[in-house]
Every structure is written in structure tokens, then in C-alpha cells.
Amino acid sequence: xxxxxxxxxxxxxxxxxxxxxxxxxxxxxxxxxxxxxxxxxxxxxxxxxxxxxxxxxxxxxxxxxxxxxxxxxxxxxxxxxxxxxxxxxxxxxxxxxxxxxxxxxxxxxxxxxxxxxxxxxxxxxxxxxxxxxxxxxxxxxxxxxxxxxxxxxxxxxxxxxxxxxxxxxxxxxxxxxxxxxxxxxxxxxxxxxxxxxxxxxxxxxxxxxxxxxxxxxxxxxxxxxxxxxxxxxxxxxxxxxxxxxxxxxxxxxxxxxxxxxxxxxxxxxxxxxxxxxxxxxxxxxxxxxxxxxxxxxxxxxxxxxxxxxxxxxxxxxxxxxxxxxxxxxxxxxxxxxxxxxxxxxxxxxxxxxxxxxxxxxxxxxxxxxxxxxxxxxxxxxxxxxxxxxxxxxxxxxxxxxxxxxxxxxxxxxxxxxxxxxxxxxxxxxxxxxxxxxxxxxxxxxxxxxxxxxxxxxxxxxxxxxxxxxxxxxxxxxxxxxxxxxxxxxxxxxxxxxxxxxxxxxxxxxxxxxxxxxxxxxxxxxxxxxxxxxxxxxxxxxxxxxxxxxxxxxxxxxxxxxxxxxxxx
Amino acid sequence: xxxxxxxxxxxxxxxxxxxxxxxxxxxxxxxxxxxxxxxxxxxxxxxxxxxxxxxxxxxxxxxxxxxxxxxxxxxxxxxxxxxxxxxxxxxxxxxxxxxxxxxxxxxxxxxxxxxxxxxxxxxxxxxxxxxxxxxxxxxxxxxxxxxxxxxxxxxxxxxxxxxxxxxxxxxxxxxxxxxxxxxxxxxxxxxxxxxxxxxxxxxxxxxxxxxxxxxxxxxxxxxxxxxxxxxxxxxxxxxxxxxxxxxxxxxxxxxxxxxxxxxxxxxxxxxxxxxxxxxxxxxxxxxxxxxxxxxxxxxxxxxxxxxxxxxxxxxxxxxxxxxxxxxxxx
Numbered sequence: 001x002x003x004x005x006x007x008x009x010x011x012x013x014x015x016x017x018x019x020x021x022x023x024x025x026x027x028x029x030x031x032x033x034x035x036x037x038x039x040x041x042x043x044x045x046x047x048x049x050x051x052x053x054x055x056x057x058x059x060x061x062x063x064x065x066x067x068x069x070x071x072x073x074x075x076x077x078x079x080x081x082x083x084x085x086x087x088x089x090x091x092x093x094x095x096x097x098x099x100x101x102x103x104x105x106x107x108x109x110x111x112x113x114x115x116x117x118x119x120x121x122x123x124x125x126x127x128x129x130x131x132x133x134x135x136x137x138x139x140x141x142x143x144x145x146x147x148x149x150x151x152x153x154x155x156x157x158x159x160x161x162x163x164x165x166x167x168x169x170x171x172x173x174x175x176x177x178x179x180x181x182x183x184x185x186x187x188x189x190x191x192x193x194x195x196x197x198x199x200x201x202x203x204x205x206x207x208x209x210x211x212x213x214x215x216x217x218x219x220x221x222x223x224x225x226x227x228x229x230x231x232x233x234x235x236x237x238x239x240x241x242x243x244x245x246x247x248x249x250x251x252x253x254x255x256x257x258x259x260x261x262x263x264x265x266x267x268x269x270x271x272x273x274x275x276x277x278x279x280x281x282x283x284x285x286x287x288x289x290x291x292x293x294x295x296x297x298x299x300x301x302x303x304x305x306x307x308x309x310x311x312x313x314x315x316x317x318x319x320x321x322x323x324x325x326x327x328x329x330x331x332x333x334x335x336x337x338x339x340x341x342x343x344x345x346x347x348x349x350x351x352x353x354x355x356x357x358x359x360x361x362x363x364x365x366x367x368x369x370x371x372x373x374x375x376x377x378x379x380x381x382x383x384x385x386x387x388x389x390x391x392x393x394x395x396x397x398x399x400x401x402x403x404x405x406x407x408x409x410x411x412x413x414x415x416x417x418x419x420x421x422x423x424x425x426x427x428x429x430x431x432x433x434x435x436x437x438x439x440x441x442x443x444x445x446x447x448x449x450x451x452x453x454x455x456x457x458x459x460x461x462x463x464x465x466x467x468x469x470x471x472x473x474x475x476x477x478x479x480x481x482x483x484x485x486x487x488x489x490x491x492x493x494x495x496x497x498x499x500x501x502x503x504x505x506x507x508x509x510x511x512x513x514x515x516x517x518x519x520x521x522x523x524x525x526x527x528x529x530x531x532x533x534x535x536x537x538x539x540x541x542x543x544x545x546x547x548x549x550x551x552x553x554x555x556x557x558x559x560x561x562x563x564x565x566x567x568x
Numbered sequence: 569x570x571x572x573x574x575x576x577x578x579x580x581x582x583x584x585x586x587x588x589x590x591x592x593x594x595x596x597x598x599x600x601x602x603x604x605x606x607x608x609x610x611x612x613x614x615x616x617x618x619x620x621x622x623x624x625x626x627x628x629x630x631x632x633x634x635x636x637x638x639x640x641x642x643x644x645x646x647x648x649x650x651x652x653x654x655x656x657x658x659x660x661x662x663x664x665x666x667x668x669x670x671x672x673x674x675x676x677x678x679x680x681x682x683x684x685x686x687x688x689x690x691x692x693x694x695x696x697x698x699x700x701x702x703x704x705x706x707x708x709x710x711x712x713x714x715x716x717x718x719x720x721x722x723x724x725x726x727x728x729x730x731x732x733x734x735x736x737x738x739x740x741x742x743x744x745x746x747x748x749x750x751x752x753x754x755x756x757x758x759x760x761x762x763x764x765x766x767x768x769x770x771x772x773x774x775x776x777x778x779x780x781x782x783x784x785x786x787x788x789x790x791x792x793x794x795x796x797x798x799x800x801x802x803x804x805x806x807x808x809x810x811x812x813x814x815x816x817x818x819x820x821x822x823x824x825x826x827x828x829x830x831x832x833x834x835x836x837x838x839x840x841x842x843x844x845x846x847x848x849x850x851x852x853x854x855x856x857x858x859x860x861x862x863x864x865x866x867x868x869x870x871x872x873x874x875x876x877x878x879x880x881x882x883x884x885x886x887x888x889x890x891x892x893x894x895x896x897x898x
Contacts, residue, residue: 012896012898015896015898016896016898018898019897019898071896072895074895075895075896076895076896078793078894078895078896079894079895079896082894083894087842087844087846087848087849087850087851088791088793088794088846088847088848088849089844089846089848091791091793091794092789092790092791092794092846092847093846094791095789095791095792096789096791096846100787100789101571101784101787102571102572102787102788102789102845102846103789105570105572105845106789106845106846109844109845123896123898
């Protein structure tokens with residue numbers, strides 16, 4: 001039977017798509033309803049765009065399933081018969097054998113009936129009860145969402161409170177930004193990511209008025225603790241990275257020394273390396289003198305040996321004289337051997353001293369390299385700030401400063417490449433720079449956490465912690481804690497606030513003098529001998545430029561003198 | 569003219585001729601003719617005086633067929649129906665048994681008040697109805713085609729009657745309930761029958777045409793799904809298989825396979841009468857009541873609740889229709 005059913009098949013496919021679209025929408029609407037319920041009960045923080053996405057996904061999925069799923073022609077035929085009231089003509093026409101009595105008549109009859117049937121008429125695209133019912137879950141879900149967002153049912157006082165909480169939420173968004181920016185990076189730590197997510201969740205809850213004030217404050221307090229914990233951890237990691245950088249630097253020096261003095265025992269090499277310039281000069285001088293002496297003794301002994309040998313050739317010598325002479329000659333030869341050995345040892349020692357001098361010069365060159373000096377200053381600053389963070393004190397370094405440091409390190413790295421070539425250990429230099437960069441990264445994270453912690457504390461109305469005073473920290477009362485320049489008790493509290501600008505003469509200032517271990521204590525990562533010359537130079541410059549008050553100049557000089565003698 | 573057109577034309581010709589004498593009762597006349605075209609016997613149930621006998625007799629007249637009427641009574645014997653061998657003296661002086669044909673030997677047999685005969689006599693009809701033959705004294709005699717038994721019974725008078733056995737009932741193609749005429753029909757009946765001119769029926773179809781009608785009707789195609797629908801109707805009347813609550817509650821037994829055959833045959837004819845060349849589910853539904861009402865057995869509970877077979881069949885149709893859903897749900 002030749003009846004074109006394609007228009008009907010297309011129509012059915014389209015209608016299936018339409019139907020499945022609504023089924024998908026209803027299903028996703030139910031999912032949205034569940035989500036809205038969870039959102040209302042604060043189990044899940046639903047986002048308006050989630051609802052849109054779920055509904056769209058469900059509807060589209062349904063539509064595509066409906067359009068793509070196969071349609072059985074036999075089913076369509078039966079449906080046409082039923083809908084167009086063809087009284088099973090079409091179904092029978094498809095089955096009847098061509099040679100049967102009524103085949104032709106039936107086909108004609110069916111075709112004539114079918115021509116009057118429009119696919120759209122028997123398969124109409126309706127928007128009826130089913131479609132409305134499919135919309136219902138979505139509408140209810142959106143209504144719940146809207147209701148919970150609108151705060152219509154909330155009393156005026158509560159609204160005011162929620163407004164405050166919402167403002168707090170906005171504040172959290174602001175203060176958490178540095179941390180959230182950090183967590184965007186691929187290598188962000190999981191704890192930081194978690195904290196950032198928690199902050200984001202809290203901020204949203206607050207902004208949407210889903211938390212009352214006590215609850216908001218409680219959660220903020222908990223996050224503040226987390227932020228502090230994370231800050232300390234980052235500070236520790238900064239310290240660890242700095243120590244690693246220091247180790248790399250030290251290893252670089254030792255390697256170079258070892259390389260230069262490879263024939264010398266490690267103990268001797270270390271001994272040579274530890275010699276000061278003066279000691280080395282003295283050793284070289286003494287060595288030279290002794291070498292000269294030994295040289296002279298050898299010359300003199302050589303003459304004596306020649307003379308003894310000449311005398312031995314004389315035939316007139318008695319047997320006793322000859323024997324005596326031979327014995328003397330032997331003694332002199334033995335002495336000569338000893339002197340030669342001593343001379344060789346002296347020459348070798350001299351060579352070692354010269355080499356160690358050479359290495360020392362190289363290391364000195366490295367330490368005196370402006371880039372290295374700058375880096376070491378940075379490391380000191382970082383170490384100091386990390387220590388402060390660990391001790392719960394506000395940090396001095398700002399985000400911008402850390403960023404500047406990072407950029408500076410990048411620039412300095414190029415300068416240090418030449419130096420690394422001279423030291424013949426670029427790998428160690430690379431490790432050093434890597435550790436330094438890591439410490440900077442960690443410090444950046446630490447700073448972000450610190451900023452967050454302070455921000456949260458301020459929000460919560462908790463006083464920002466002052467630096468614990470020196471007396472408490474050191475356990476030593478120097479008698480100068482919180483005193484004015486005249487020695488009278490200082491007014492107010494000492495705040496570790498970095499103030500930029502030029503100090504003017506006149507007026508009074510409060511100062512704290514601490515004599516005791518450095519704040520870094522045993523964790524000092526850079527040897528004093530490396531730091532001291534630079535620090536001393538800076539102090540001298542400051543005195544020269546009158547940046548240090550007159551009455552403190554002597555104290556500064558005394559301090560550096562005391563360090564120059566080995567420190568106290 | 570096509571077979572289908574010829575069928576319709578012949579059918580309507582007979583129907584029109586009968587309408588000259590039968591007032592109203594169009595449905596009954598139509599169904600009787602369907603039974604005739606389907607080669608099936610018809611059981612007419614109705615009050616006396618509703619024109620049952622007239623219908624059958626008129627049918628025989630307009631078809632130029634032999635007609636006989638058997639008025640069943642309790643004392644009637646099977647031989648009274650089938651005929652018997654009688655001892656006769658031949659003109660030559662010899663003696664011989666000669667078979668005298670009973671009233672069954674006709675094309676159209678009216679078995680009036682069939683339920684008044686004893687089961688023994690009723691059963692004399694069984695072979696004739698099914699096999700179209702009669703066996704007497706070991707001799708089988710074929711009945712002339714077309715052979716149609718039109719039986720009538722009175723639903724009210726139960727005294728002195730013998731209900732037809734299930735086997736007997738099953739042999740009837742249709743059971744038709746003859747309704748009371750409407751007032752307008754009644755007026756027409758009175759006018760026609762009490763006047764001076766009595767309408768006469770003229771022969772309008774031949775025996776051969778009836779046989780051809782039967783042949784044509786059997787050629788109407790039926791789709792698998794339509795046949796399935798019909799079989800579902802039959803199966804749904806079986807109390808132990810049916811999902812229709814009324815069937816489970818009120819029926820003792822359901823339709824026999826013969827019921828399915830009759831249903832489809834009747835549906836084929838209904839399709840032709842509707843001007844179609846295929847059987848539809850509507851045809852099957854239309855055929856359900858006359859085909860199935862005498863093939864299902866009500867239980868005591870149904871009798872007690874005054875549930876009729878027609879009510880059960882309507883429920884069956886509804887139940888089967890409910891299962892037969894549009895495969896495209898859009």
C-alpha cells in the first residue's frame with residue numbers, strides 16, 4: 001500500500017519532543033522544588049541561576065529525547081486511525097494482501113479519507129492541563145525561592161538585623177577577596193580553597209539574609225579562627241622555605257669550597273674557609289717566612305754537603321776522619337730530605353691558602369653582590385614578618401609589598417645568573433631562588449589570611465591584637481619598656497604600625513628597647529656575618545643622613561660595636 | 569458494480585421490502601438479515617405479538633425461499649421436527665417405509681416458542697443447526713442451503729418452559745431482543761393491519777444471491793489489531809481470565825470460541841453495511857451484544873442483583889476499550 005505517512009511521523013516526533021519538553025521541565029521542576037526546600041531549610045545554599053540551569057537542562061534534555069527517540073510507524077498508523085476516526089482503515093490497509101478481494105477498494109477508500117486528515121489537526125500541539133501541571137513544580141520552586149529572598153514575612157526589627165547581616169556579608173566579600181583571588185590559582189592549597197568556599201557560602205547566606213545576627217557572628221568567629229590557623233601555617237611554611245633557601249645558599253658555598261679544595265680533607269677545608277682575611281694574610285706571611293727560611297737552610301746545607309763531598313775525595317784522610325766525614329754527610333743528607341719535605345708541605349699549604357683566598361673572594365663577591373644583598377634583605381623582612389604572624393602579631397608587609405618583592409626577585413634572578421655561572425653551581429642557585437619564590441608565595445597567602453583574620457576581627461568587634469610587649473615575650477625587664485626619650489613612662493600603647501615618611505625633629509616618641517635574643521630566636525636563618533656588614537652600613541648611612549635622633553646615635557653605634565665583637 | 573456495492577444494494581433491497589410489512593423494528597430486521605448473510609441462526613426473544621413470526625415469514629417470502637413454522641409445545645417429539653419414516657403401501661400392493669420430511673426441511677424455519685419444547689425435542693435441532701443435516705434411522709440427509717433457523721421465545725412466561733441448553737444457545741448466531749414498538753410505530757401497525765389493503769411482500773432476492781452475499785461477507789479483511797480487540801472481548805467474558813470486575817462477579821461462564829467466529833463474521837457484515845471494506849473495532853462492538861448475550865452465563869448473584877447479560881457485555885466493552893489505548897500519547 002502506498003500511503004505517505006511521513007508528515008504524520010514528523011508531526012508525531014515533534015509532538016513527542018513537545019511532550020517530553022514538558023516532562024523534562026516537570027522533572028527538573030521537582031528537582032528545583034527539592035532544592036528550594038533544602039535552600040529554605042538552609043541545608044543547601046541554592047543559587048537562582050542553578051534553578052534556571054536545572055530547568056533549562058531538564059526541558060532541553062526532554063525535548064531532545066522526544067525528538068530523537070524512534071517512532072514506530074505501526075503505532076502512528078493506529079493512532080491516526082483512532083484520532084481521525086478512520087475506523088481502522090489505515091491499519092487494515094497496511095496489512096491487507098494486494099491480491100485480496102477488497103485490497104484496491106480499501107486502499108482507495110483509505111487514501112480518500114486520509115487526504116482530508118491534516119497531521120496538525122489530529123496531533124495538535126496543546127498547551128493544556130498537562131503543560132500547566134508540568135509548570136507547577138517550577139513555579140512553586142521559584143515562588144519558594146522568591147519568598148525566602150523577599151523577606152516579606154519577616155518583622156521590621158528582624159529585617160533591620162538582616163540588613164546589618166547583609167552588610168556584614170558584603171564586608172566579608174571585600175576582605176576575603178585577596179584570599180579568593182589566591183585560590184583561583186591552580187596550585188592553591190586545599191585548606192585555602194575550603195576557607196574561601198566557606199567564606200563565600202557565609203557571605204551569600206548573610207547577603208541573602210539567611211542567617212540571624214548571632215548565628216552570623218558565630219560562623220564569622222569560626223572562620224576567623226580558621227583564617228588565623230591558616231595564617232600561622234603559611235607563616236611556618238614561609239619560614240621553612242626561607243630555611244630551605246638558606247640551606248641551598250650554604251650548600252652552594254660548601255660545594256664550591258669543596259670543589260676548589262678537593263685534595264684537602266673536609267675539616268681542613270672548613271678550617272680554611274673559616275679563616276678571616278687577617279688570619280689568612282698572617283698565615284700566608286708566616287708560611288712565606290718559613291718557606292724562605294727553609295729555602296735558606298736548604299741552600300746552606302747543600303753547600304755543606306758539597307764541601308763534605310770534596311773533602312771526602314782527599315786521599316790523605318785517615319780512616320777515622322773519613323768515617324766521621326761520611327757520617328756527617330749522611331746526617332746532612334737526611335736533614336736535607338726533611339727540609340725538602342717541609343718545603344713541599346709549605347708550598348702546598350701556601351697553595352691551599354691562596355685557593356681558599358680565591359674562594360673566599362668569590363663568596364665575598366657573591367655576598368657583596370647587590371642583588372644577593374637585596375635578596376637577603378628581603379629574606380630578613382620575610383622572616384621577621386613570618387615570625388610576627390606566627391606569634392599572632394599583625395604583619396608589616398602589605399600585599400603590594402609582597403607583590404613588589406616577587407617582581408623584584410624575578411628581576412634579580414637574571415642578575416644572579418652570571419654569579420651562578422661563576423660559582424659553577426647554577427642548579428643550587430636555581431634551588432635557592434625557587435625556595436625564595438616559594439617563601440614569597442607562602443607569605444602572600446599568609447598575608448591574605450592575616451588580612452582576612454583582621455577584617456573578620458574588626459567585623460566581630462574584637463580588638464585587633466597589639467604586639468605582645470617585649471617584657472612578656474622575652475621575660476627580661478630592661479627597664480626601658482614603654483618609656484619616653486626622657487625615661488618617663490610612655491603614654492598609650494605601642495602599636496606595631498609601620499609609618500612611612502620623614503621624622504621631624506622635636507616632639508616626643510615612645511620607644512621600646514630590647515636587649516636579648518632576636519625575635520627570630522633560634523630560627524635566624526641568615527648568618528650574622530652575612531647580615532652585619534650591610535646592616536652596619538645602613539645604620540651608618542642613617543646616622544649620616546640624620547634619620548636617627550641624635551640621642552639614639554650612640555645607642556646604635558654601641559649596638560653594632562657589640563655585634564662586631566661577636567654579639568651579646 | 570463491486571461486490572461490496574452489490575452486497576449493500578441487495579441488503580437494502582431486502583430490507584426495504586421487509587419494511588413494507590414490518591413497522592419499526594428496523595434494528596431487528598437488519599440483524600436478522602445479518603444473520604442470514606452470515607449463515608447463522610437467530611434467536612428472537614420478545615413478548616407475543618411483536619411481529620417476530622411476521623418478520624420471519626416475510627423474509628422467506630421476499631427471498632423466494634421455503635418457509636416452515638414449528639410451534640413448539642411440551643408434547644412435541646423430535647420426529648415432529650425432523651420427520652419420520654412411515655409404513656406405506658405402494659400402488660403395486662407392496663409395503664414400504666417412506667420418509668416423511670419434517671418442518672426442518674425448509675430454507676427458513678421458524679421455531680416458535682422453542683423453550684416450550686422438551687430438551688429432547690430441542691436437541692433435535694442441534695444437528696440441523698450446526699451440520700445443516702438430519703440423521704434419521706441411520707440415514708443422513710443434507711438440508712437445503714440456505715438454511716436458517718429463526719427461533720423465538722417468550723421472556724415472561726416461565727411456567728411449563730424448558731430453558732435452552734448452553735450447547736443449543738451457542739448454535740445461535742445472534743440473540744435479538746425484540747423491543748416494544750413506539751407509539752408512532754404502533755399507530756402505523758394498527759393502520760396497516762386494520763385497513764382493507766394488506767401489504768404484500770414481493771420476492772426481491774434469490775437463493776443464489778443469499779449464498780453470494782455469504783461469500784462476499786467473508787472476504788472483508790480484518791487487521792491483526794482489530795482481531796486482537798475482538799478476541800480480547802471474548803476472553804474478557806471468561807470469569808477466571810477477565811479483568812472486568814462485573815464478569816468476575818456475575819458470570820458463571822464466558823463465550824465459547826464459536827462466539828469469536830460469530831463476532832468477527834457479524835463485524836464483517838456490519839463493515840460492508842457501513843460502506844467500508846475493512847472490519848473496525850466499532851463493528852466488533854456493535855456485534856458484541858447480539859453475539860454474546862446468549863453465550864455468557866449469569867450466576868445466581870447476577871440474578872439476585874438483576875444484572876443482565878447486556879449490562880455485563882457493556883462493561884466488557886468498556887474494560888477492553890480501556891486497555892486499548894492510543895499508542896501515541898501526545
